[in-house]
Amino acid sequence: MILLDVIFYSFVVVVSIQVVYYGVLFGSFSFKEEKTSKQKSSPISVLVCAKNEAKNLKQFLPSIINQSYKDFEIVLINDASIDDTLEVMEGFAKKHNNIKIVNVKNIEAFWANKKYALTLGIKAAKHDHLLFTDADCKPVSNHWISEMASHFTNENTIVLGYGAYNKIKNSFLNKLIRYETLLTAIQYFSFAKLGTPFMGVGRNLAYNRDEFFKTNGFIKHIDIRSGDDDLFINEAANSKNTSICCTRDSFTTSNPKTTFNQWFRQKRRHISTADNYKFKHKALLALFYISQVLFWTLLTILLINQSYWQFALSLLAFRLIIQYLSIGFSAKKLNEIDVLYLLPLLELFLIGFQLTIFITNLISKPKYWK
Template structure:
């Protein structure tokens, strides 16, 4: 019985190592820019009850070094002074356009409906999206994102980081989870099967939006204006990644485990609508992760512990090697100091999210 478990453990470890080698597609990728400069760009921000966040974000957007851009602000039926803040900035800056969206019976509280109206109102064909509750890492954010567009690459996937907070295990865990999600997203995009993006740092040409009739295929699903759009519109031919350090956006992480757990439930809820190949790859990675650590703990308590330790050590070395290069690209090296502990915590949390989403539906866009 122990020998059988050991063989299964070795097989699962081999599958995990294959995944990490696949992640090398991003870990060892070179940063590529196109020759397009100063193409007219529309920055689109959809906000619902975001007065304070907009007052922090908009000055930084206006200070971007890019020359040729407008800002399209979408007020998604806010109940606070969001619209007033938008209109005040519009009065003071001639490159700001405001779209005021009122709730209607057919699309009550639907962010995708609001985004669609904003996209239609945009003057330019090249669209760059961010959220009201984050800020560009530098004044060169827009330049970096826009320079990834080319005659073939019409969808650009960027990195949305979280601000570092000292002495906070939750912040470290959130940033580690974000790093792992980005590594998978970028790696699959690099090998030609993109499946997701983050709406706080995403860009695409208007034509790509209309080719798939916008969000029509998933309009009734509250989440997914980023990943489900990527599912419909992105391919290996039309998608590029942007991971230059000046291209990041920065958000504040949740300060309580409960609110972060609910946020992750919303994000994960859309994965059931992914293509089969992506569900298979993501599901297999998580399942083998879970089984790897369960079997590792069991075997380390048996007479085969020496062999289990060798396999465990070899897998962790490969993991550190690949993830180390990837984390260096995204300036998240400190998230790897407690790698095995963070990985086990994340496995437990994802399993909890899976169970919770099976029993109830998570709440969505405000």
């Protein structure tokens, strides 16, 4: 009986932690209206790093070329592709004089390293404002550059955007991928709002070239295959230089993985970088994940033993209400409202999925970005 008492009071503590995360920390983004920034026309360089992306460039590059922005160039970085990527780039460059090509060849010291290719692209860019996306991404509107660029000021030199995934009807995997993407975005937007930004996504990210050179680029984590976006932001971003952009016209979209195996491999690369975050960020993210695991574990024990079950169910309902409100408001902002219908189920699957990746990455590290 004493053990069950300890479990119940532990459950109360865990619920309190979860409520603080969803209601307070994530609420800093979820429950606050974003201010509209004034449109600017500062020249900007859009960088697209591509490795064996000939097909995607043909499909998605026109949506960048056709942006309604006064002064921008497109820097296409061919990262030692073995398909027709370079030829496709050259074809677009012949038709559009604002396209610059950086053709990167593998060298032994930086073999298959995206950060090396991006560094060459950044150095080749003509403008100081840099906007990044991937070859398989498509801006949702022709105002994408305008929206992201509008957040640059003398103080704000880093802009975090949202990179969404396209919706696939009647696909549980698709909802799971988009829920994970939504939850990640809520986390990095919320942390940024609270003055402790910790990551961004390369599908939609902007920063000044000075910030890149101020932190010596990717040199501190050049040996880590992933992290050109989140590890750089974790090092360079702070409460004074970072802004978020989450207007609908600022989103990019890309096609999600269609099998669990493909997504598993992708997330292994993404999650492998988290161990290199600043301690405070690792601690906050770890506490949130551990509290999720403990919430469902302790709840199950209490319900199975029928001990304090009325209080346990009441706390479950309270926590779910706070969670639905927090994620619901964010989902509305980021146009992911349909994931709410399966929220508890998606949460449980994601907890198990992330645990599997964590264990797998302890055994072996992912090596390549493509």
